[in-house]
Every structure is written in structure tokens, then in C-alpha cells.
């Protein structure tokens with residue numbers, strides 16, 4: 001029988017990105033003993049990659065900004081499917097959370113009068129994103145890490161949680177393995193906070209790292225928690241497409257903000273071809289006006305390249321499918337063209353977009369001041385996740401909390417840029433506080449030893465099958481390929497039905513996955529164990545997307561291309577039924593209180 | 605560009621190991637990490653390697669490529685001579701765990717020994733501070749650090765003289781500098797730097813600065829100013845006198 005190394009904490013935090021670290025700091029500040037588990041080394045979580053900034057209505061640059069405007073912007077962006085309570089708390093508490101980072105040593109860029117500088121971003125009415133050049137995520141995670149290590153939290157680096165443990169319906173802890181040595185571990189805990197991030201690795205083209213296999217989503221589902229909004233996966237319109245090796249790496253929205261234009265292989269600015277009615281009045285109808293907008297002319301309307309992320313991604317997709325793509329299957333994003341409009345354009349581009357300049361120079365041998373880039377949509381962010389109480393972040397399982405990208409609610413059908421980093425702070429803090437409180441009020445639950453042994457046995461199964469079994473990497477590739485093709489940016493019923501059949505076959509193959517070698521730092525073994533989670537979240541995405549027979553936000557159904565008023569009043573919940581089958585159901589939204597309704601009306 | 609290349613990858617664990625050659629197809633634009641991944645997916649599924657962002661932002665994929673400490677995700681094959689095998693080894697200054705993965709936990713322990721940030725009280729009633737861009741920029745350079753530990757890997761004090769118990773290495777001198785020069789910080793780390801962290805072991809060879817993927821001017825901007833503070837405090841006769849009094 002495999003041995004388990006045992007630990008016990010008041011609060012166990014799974015994940016050490018922005019949300020996990022913020023939760024850990026808060027739980028420790030509330031007197032809890034805290035353990036943090038993460039798959040990578042400390043400070044390497046996904047949060048480190050964020051660029052643009054963290055949204056908070058500090059009103060340092062435009063004093064008309066306040067929480068009400070931020071709230072209304074977030075709800076509009078989410079097409080009103082958001083959990084209004086979360087949108088309200090987020091808008092109210094984000095400024096305080098950003099200032100808190102400064103008190104812990106973060107150094108944001110400054111305004112002339114010495115306050116935190118804020119920048120414009122899509123969907124935010126006023127300049128709202130506090131930032132540090134284009135490395136805001138690094139500043140945030142490092143600040144939390146450096147502050148956190150002095151709060152007494154115990155960090156278990158390079159450990160992966162395999163299962164949550166329950167005791168008569170409430171949380172009892174978690175078990176998993178340590179990647180370095182392959183040992184099994186069990187963490188007994190009175191409360192558990194999931195902060196595991198997203199699901200991008202379910203798709204072939206993504207801006208996400210290997211860590212994003214939807215573990216938290218799958219752990220919560222298996223523990224009986226409800227998942228929500230799983231159909232809403234954000235595809236960012238501009239990722240790199242060439243060279244193949246860097247496919248999916250993000251090309252910031254800032255390129256278009258600075259005047260970059262999208263063209264197809266015929267040289268046509270195809271974004272002018274289709275402008276949604278809802279945005280007709282706000283969008284430029286000629287190139288000249290669009291250019292003036294990017295140069296700060298307040299009387300000009302925005303160029304169609306700056307329409308919402310979902311729409312731009314779909315237009316790019318359409319051009320490529322119609323055979324008007326670039327040699328490597330993208331479209332052209334051209335910022336070099338501005339040399340026709342301004343002197344010294346090369347220096348201007350390098351100054352405004354330094355990391356993009358270096359990224360293309362170093363990885364693609366391409367000088368963006370001289371040549372157009374090739375770009376295409378990339379899987380970027382998961383709006384859906386664990387359904388939680390807006391105030392406490394507790395899931396439907398007592399003692400199980402969720403915060404950050406793994407939790408659902410704040411963003412509804414579509415997330416605004418910058419609202420994720422603030423999400424991590426506001427709800428990481430709340431989850432940490434309420435988890436500590438829960439731990440105070442509830443004694444430790446009992447670990448079920450049989451459950452532990454079952455976890456270990458299933459984890460070790462790939463070794464029993466050995467190298468003659470299926471190659472786990474190959475199964476993962478095939479899954480990514482299928483999700484990309486059939487449950488991607490443009491969805492139809494027949495394709496998603498097909499995807500579900502393929503997932504079924506892949507599940508059978510995953511059960512045959514085998515691996516050679518031993519348990520020490522064996523990446524092949526890790527990949528084999530991740531398959532279960534990837535398969536599960538893929539299925540929840542496909543099933544939720546099938547049920548929502550309309551197009552809204554990030555979900556576009558070719559067979560139902562319009563919004564449907566009735567669907568606009570519902571979320572989709574996915575959970576495990578008593579018989580183990582996946583239940584997918586429509587659930588009416590909670591009614592908006594009159595005072596918040598008034599805020600939305602006022603801001604329309 | 606060649607259509608295939610040989611990668612000579614070190615494989616082993618603390619008990620020892622050896623180089624193993626893998627021949628794999630290569631495409632335009634590939635980086636070393638892609639080649640390692642291809643080998644892993646097709647020939648050696650249990651090959652151990654660390655990575656996360658694949659864009660030079662997280663500092664996970666540090667290794668020695670043809671003897672040079674580098675990030676594997678930012679080293680393009682087109683910049684290497686593919687006529688010869690590409691030699692990939694784990695960092696030498698840290699104990700091997702397996703294959704290309706080393707035990708860097710010492711670094712995380714060292715960080716805890718450096719006194720934490722201690723800000724002055726807020727400048728404004730809203731609990732915030734006022735700082736000028738010019739003043740924060742100096743420290744922002746140090747805060748670009750992605751903790752790849754390549755500088756630690758090349759520093760002879762750690763790599764050849766194994767002074768891990770006494771010397772904190774360039775990464776943490778940069779970290780200490782970021783704290784010491786932070787416009788809001790009020791803590792004093794000068795004495796620690798001399799006595800506990802042994803900044804004196806550094807003889808400004810600049811090896812660390814030369815390998816930093818973030819181009820942080822480690823020696824000139826961080827270490828030398830810290831050394832000056834130490835000298836001012838401990839060797840300036842007037843201050844010495846002052847200290848005694």
C-alpha cells in the first residue's frame with residue numbers, strides 16, 4: 001500500500017497565483033495555520049504572465065471614475081449574466097486592494113503628481129488599469145510572494161492535488177503527489193480554497209501554460225460542487241501564429257490601440273465588412289476616422305479593429321476559413337503602416353510597444369516596425385468555473401471555497417481586460433477571510449483512508465500498463481485538436497455532438513495510457529494523470545455550449561447566431577448527478593436589486 | 605536550416621548520469637525548449653524538464669546550452685550550430701533532481717533571511733503614497749527579475765566555492781538593492797549585507813550581469829551601490845567614530 005506523507009492545516013490553499021497567495025495572506029492574518037500547494041515553483045504561476053494591468057476605479061487619471069461606473073462596465077461586458085453581487089464588491093473593493101499592494105512594496109508606474117498611473121483598456125469607460133509597463137502580473141505575484149513568505153504560510157511547491165477529500169458532505173482536505181520525488185501526500189484541512197486558474201490546455205492554440213488543465217474545475221465537480229458558465233471561453237483575437245513553436249503567445253490589444261490594422265491576404269481591411277448593429281453608431285466607417293481615434297481625437301469613433309474581443313476573433317476566423325488568410329493560417333496585423341502617417345514611426349512603435357517589438361524580433365525574426373505580423377485567435381481565459389456565494393466565495397460544498405479564474409460569476413459571458421488581476425485580489429482576500437472563519441467554527445473532519453488508497457491506485461495505474469500503453473502526450477494532442485476544431489470560436493450542434501463522441505473515445509484511450517520509468521519528476525506520468533481533468537472540463541464546456549442555443553459574449557453558435565431574450569436571463573449549471581451522470585441545467589439569474597439596476601440604467 | 609538535429613541531453617539523478625543523444629526533426633523558428641518537448645513526446649516521455657510561460661517571463665526553463673546559462677524557451681535553434689550536437693545540461697550550481705531539473709529550493713530559503721519591506725507611514729489620508737516616476741524607475745529595473753537563477757548559476761562564489769551557507773548570490777543582492785533603494789522603505793539592511801550575507805565575497809567579475817535574460821545591470825546598478833553603502837558605514841573613519849559613540 002502506498003505511503004502518504006501527512007500534513008494538517010486550518011486552511012489549505014490550492015494554487016499560488018494571485019488569487020491563492022492573496023487568500024493565503026488573508027487567512028494567515030485571520031489567525032489560521034495555512035498550507036499552500038502549487039504545481040510549479042513559487043512565483044511561476046500564470047499570474048506572472050499578465051501584461052496590461054489591474055482594473056480599479058482609483059480615479060487618479062480621470063476623476064469622473066468611481067465604483068458605479070466600473071460596476072456598470074463589468075456588467076455590460078458580461079452581457080448581464082454576471083453575479084451582480086460579485087461585480088458590485090469587485091468594483092467597490094478593487095481600489096483598496098491595489099493600494100494594499102503598494103503598502104507591501106509594489107511599484108506601479110506614476111502620474112505626474114506621484115500617484116498610481118492608470119491606462120485605457122477595452123470596455124472600461126475611463127483610464128482604469130494600474131500597471132507596470134507591460135509586466136503588471138510579475139509585479140503583482142512577486143509582491144504577494146515576498147509579503148507572503150513572512151506570514152508563516154507553509155508552501156508545498158511542485159505538488160499536484162489529485163482529489164479533494166470529503167467527510168459526510170463537507171470538506172476534509174486533499175491528497176496528491178509531489179512532482180520531484182513522486183511521493184503521495186495528504187493535507188487535512190478544515191477549509192480548502194481552490195485557486196487553480198484556468199483550462200486553456202484543453203485547446204490546441206492557447207496563451208496558457210501546461211498548468212492550465214482545469215484541475216480546480218474538475219476537483220470541485222467531483223466533490224459535488226456546481227460549475228457555472230462553462231460555455232464561456234474567451235478567445236483573444238490576436239495570438240502569434242508563426243513560427244509554429246510560439247503559436248498562441250499573446251499579442252497585446254495595445255497594438256491595435258496604437259493604430260495597428262488587420263488585413264487579409266488580399267490586403268483588405270476586412271473589419272469594415274461587418275459591424276454589429278449595436279456598435280454601428282460608435283464605430284468609424286472609414287479608415288481616416290479610425291486613424292484619428294487612435295491618435296486621441298475625441299470626436300472620432302473607434303476603428304472596427306477595436307470592437308469586442310469575441311467579434312474580432314470571429315471575423316479573423318471567417319477570413320481564414322474563406323481562404324483569405326496568410327501563409328500560416330492567420331491574418332496580417334500591421335502597425336508598420338503608420339510610417340505613412342507619422343515621421344519617426346519606428347521609434348514611436350518601439351517606445352509604445354517594447355515587449356511586442358522584442359517578442360517578434362527574438363522569437364519570429366520579424367521587425368514589427370517594418371513588416372506586418374501574422375496573428376490569429378488564441379484560447380485565453382475561462383469565464384466559467386466553480387459557482388460561489390458572492391460574499392464569501394464558498395461553493396455549494398461546505399468548507400470548499402474558490403477564487404480567481406477557477407471561480408465563476410464576476411465576468412458573466414465575457415471578461416473585460418484588467419478585471420482578472422483585480423478579481424484575484426478582491427476575491428482572494430474574501431475567500432481567505434471566510435475560509436479562516438469557517439475553520440474557526442468547524443472542527444477538523446476525518447480523512448477516509450480507503451479514499452486515499454483508491455486515489456493512489458488510480459494514480460499509479462499508468463505504470464502498471466507501462467510503455468506498451470497509449471502515449472499520454474498523444475492523447476492530449478488529440479483532445480486539444482478536437483476541442484479546437486469542434487468546440488472553438490464558432491460552434492454548431494453537429495460539431496459539438498461529434499466532439500462529445502470523440503471525448504468518449506479519448507476517455508477509453510486515457511484508461512489505457514501507459515508510462516515507463518519511475519515516479520521521480522516524470523513528466524509523462526504527470527501528463528497521464530492530467531488527462532482525466534482535461535477530459536472532464538472539455539465535456540462540461542461542450543455540454544453547456546450545446547444547451548445554450550444562442551450567441552452571446554464569448555459563445556458564438558453558427559446555428560443560432562442571435563441573442564435570445566430568454567437565455568439572457570439564465571446561467572447554465574453543470575454538476576454531477578446522484579447516479580454519477582453529468583447534469584446540465586438552465587438556472588434563472590438572481591434578480592438585480594433596484595439600486596444596482598438604477599446604476600446600470602444611469603450609465604447606459 | 606537543417607531538417608534534423610542532434611540534441612545531447614544530460615540524463616540522470618543525484619547518483620549520477622550521462623549524456624544521451626536524440627535526433628529529432630527541427631522546423632523553422634523552433635527554440636531549444638521545443639526540441640526538448642519533441643524528444644519528450646516522441647522518444648523519452650519521462651524526460652524531466654521545467655517550464656511554464658514559453659515566453660521568457662517566468663524564469664522556469666533555465667539550463668546550460670552548449671555551456672552557456674540560458675532560458676531554453678528564448679534560445680532559438682537558428683542561433684546555434686546544428687552541424688554539431690546541441691548540448692543541454694542542467695544548471696551546475698544546484699543539486700540535480702533529475703535530468704534537466706535542479707533543486708533550487710536554497711534560493712527560496714535565502715530570500716526569507718533578508719529583512720522584509722517596511723514602508724514609511726502613508727503620505728496621504730487615503731493611505732497612499734506619492735512617488736515620482738524617476739524615483740521608482742531605478743527600483744523597477746531590479747523588479748524585472750524573473751527569478752531564473754541563471755546569475756546564481758554562474759557566480760563563482762556559489763558555483764566553484766560552494767559558499768551557499770555564507771553568501772546570498774547576485775539574485776539576492778539585486779533583491780536587497782530593490783528593498784534598500786525603494787523610495788518608501790525604512791528598514792536598514794547594510795549591516796546584514798556585510799556580516800550575514802557577505803557581500804564582500806563578490807569581486808565584481810560581472811559574470812552574473814552578462815547572463816541575465818532581463819538585462820538587469822546587476823553589478824553596476826545593484827551590487828556596487830550596496831558595497832558603497834557598506835563601505836560608508838563600516839570603513840568611513842568619521843562614521844566609524846559616530847558608530848562607536
Ligand SMILES: Cc1cc2nc3c(=O)[nH]c(=O)nc-3n(C[C@H](O)[C@H](O)[C@H](O)COP(=O)(O)OP(=O)(O)OC[C@H]3O[C@@H](n4cnc5c(N)ncnc54)[C@H](O)[C@@H]3O)c2cc1C
Nearest residue numbers: 015016017018019039046047052161197404405418420421
Ligand atoms: C498572456 C496573458 C496576459 C494576461 N494579461 C492580463 C492583464 O493584463 N490583466 C488581467 O486582469 N488579466 C490578464 N490575464 C489573465 C490573468 O493573468 C489570469 O486570469 C490570472 O492570473 C489567473 O490567476 P489565478 O490566481 O486564478 O491563477 P494562476 O495564477 O494561474 O495560478 C494557478 C495556481 O494553481 C496551481 N494549481 C493548478 N492546479 C493545481 C493542482 N491540481 N494542484 C496544485 N496546484 C495547482 C498552479 O500551480 C498555480 O500556482 C492574462 C493572461 C495571460 C495568459
Ligand code: SF4
Nearest residue numbers: 759806808809810812
Ligand atoms: S559580480 Fe559578484 S555576484 Fe556577480 S558573478 Fe561575479 S562574484 Fe558573483
Ligand code: SF4
Nearest residue numbers: 749750752753755816
Ligand atoms: S537577476 Fe537576472 S539572471 Fe538573476 S535571477 Fe533575476 S532575471 Fe535571472
Ligand code: FES
Nearest residue numbers: 656657658663677
Ligand atoms: S518557460 Fe518561462 S522563462 Fe522559459
